[in-house]
Amino acid sequence: MNNTLKLLHHHTSVRSYTNQPLTEEQREAIFKAANQTSSFSLLQAVSIIRITDPDLRRKVMQLSMNQPYIEEAAEFWIFCSDFHRNHQIAPEVDLEYIEFLLIGSFDAGLMAQNALTAAESMGLGGVFIGAVRSNINELSDILNLPKYVIPLAGLCIGYPSGNKPELKPRLPESMVLHENQYQTQTLDKLKLAAYDKTMLQYYENRPVSAPFTVKKVKGWSDHIRDHLQRSIQPQMMDYLHKQGYAKK
Numbered sequence: 001m002n003n004t005l006k007l008l009h010h011h012t013s014v015r016s017y018t019n020q021p022l023t024e025e026q027r028e029a030i031f032k033a034a035n036q037t038s039s040f041s042l043l044q045a046v047s048i049i050r051i052t053d054p055d056l057r058r059k060v061m062q063l064s065m066n067q068p069y070i071e072e073a074a075e076f077w078i079f080c081s082d083f084h085r086n087h088q089i090a091p092e093v094d095l096e097y098i099e100f101l102l103i104g105s106f107d108a109g110l111m112a113q114n115a116l117t118a119a120e121s122m123g124l125g126g127v128f129i130g131a132v133r134s135n136i137n138e139l140s141d142i143l144n145l146p147k148y149v150i151p152l153a154g155l156c157i158g159y160p161s162g163n164k165p166e167l168k169p170r171l172p173e174s175m176v177l178h179e180n181q182y183q184t185q186t187l188d189k190l191k192l193a194a195y196d197k198t199m200l201q202y203y204e205n206r207p208v209s210a211p212f213t214v215k216k217v218k219g220w221s222d223h224i225r226d227h228l229q230r231s232i233q234p235q236m237m238d239y240l241h242k243q244g245y246a247k248k
Helices: 003-009 026-035 054-063 084-090 098-121 136-142 189-205 219-229 238-240
Strands: 046-050 075-082 125-129 149-158
Touching: 003 098, 026 098, 046 098, 054 075, 054 136, 075 084, 075 098, 098 125, 098 149, 136 149, 136 238, 189 219
Parallel strands: none
Antiparallel strands: 046 075, 075 149, 125 149
């Protein structure tokens, strides 16, 4: 197995960092890795906002469910779907179709993952922050986001403090990988029960001191039932329309 595969196979989210800053060479290398990511038809509909001002970083943290590692990490970047730049080039094009939102979202996800992989290749760690969308209107105001720009995910990057967390178990290949057609048969309850048991064991062994975590021992099915409800953002459609997206 080559080093790239080893790196990808051993990814874990890091939520505790030392105060050691990144060098400018490291930051530039991570950005270049992100910026060279595949882009749909080279539309390059993504912008990254690097938060360096301490007061602004604190405000972003407060709007993102007060997750302390947003302040502690050496770097905090916010990945945005951005058709504002494209709109200035081609203002006659109607960008209200949902396809543009899908393009920008997919490209932003690819760039964010490349940035994290690049950071991990240097011995750094990171964690994605989906909670930047929790108060998305307020966040957009303090970041001065124009029409056709929406923040999708934050990324903490820094030197891990202590040992990296254990690998979090993932669904087995048989439940994720489909061949030729989507397999619509009823969910295999035996496989699901086995995965639930695996996740129960993982959470039982998870350190209580892990930052911003509560030791809630539960299987994956219970996690899904809880988290789907908590993930609902009733204001999101109005926000997307305000930003010029998904009207058609």
